[in-house]
Amino acid sequence: MALLKTKEAAQLLAVSETTVRRWISQFPSSFGKDTLGHYTFDETALHNLQLIKQELEEGVSLQDINLSPVPQDLQASAPVYEDHEELLHRLSRLEASLSQKADEVVTYQLLSHRQELDELRLVLTQLTASMDALQYPEQHIAAASLPAKDRTKRRKLISILFPFL
Numbered sequence: 795m796a797l798l799k800t801k802e803a804a805q806l807l808a809v810s811e812t813t814v815r816r817w818i819s820q821f822p823s824s825f826g827k828d829t830l831g832h833y834t835f836d837e838t839a840l841h842n843l844q845l846i847k848q849e850l851e852e853g854v855s856l857q858d859i860n861l862s863p864v865p866q867d868l869q870a871s872a873p874v875y876e877d878h879e880e881l882l883h884r885l886s887r888l889e890a891s892l893s894q895k896a897d898e899v900v901t902y903q904l905l906s907h908r909q910e911l912d913e914l915r916l917v918l919t920q921l922t923a924s925m926d927a928l929q930y931p932e933q934h935i936a937a938a939s940l941p942a943k944d945r946t947k948r949r950k951l952i953s954i955l956f957p958f959l
Contacts, residue, residue, distance in 0.1 A: 797834040807843055817846050817856070824861040915958075922956075 800818075804811045818825050818833055824842055828834045835843070842861050849859050 797836055800833055803835040803843060807847055820856050821861050
């Protein structure tokens with residue numbers, strides 16, 4: 795029988811995954827883990843889970859149930875890498891891709907901020923023009939009637955006084 799994951803074991807026992815996790819947390823030494831630290835269930839572990847379910851259905855409290863722990867040699871051990879060069883190569887590739895992804899995120903954020911600043915500048919320019927029109931309505935009428943040469947001089951003067959516009 796292949797090793798089952800928590801979800802599959804819960805489905806076989808007709809209980810929720812949370813229930814299986816709660817049972818495991820009560821008896822951590824009775825269930826083995828894989829190399830990634832996830833619990834896996836073989837026939838013995840499934841039998842233990844069925845035993846827990848039966849005793850709970852009979853009215854025995856979870857703390858009063860006794861299970862035998864899984865022997866250390868049956869628990870999965872971490873993989874041993876023979877080729878350290880391959881491991882270092884994989885690690886450097888992972889670091890490079892992580893660095894590239896971080897650079898892409900920062901670039902995107904900078905472009906977004908730049909676009910927001912441009913939009914804020916436009917709004918500020920529009921607000922300034924509106925305020926000027928409200929404060930000095932006769933000057934705007936007069937400025938509109940000025941020749942184009944005088945208007946460009948005025949724009950240059952305003953841009954010198956207010957470089958952020």
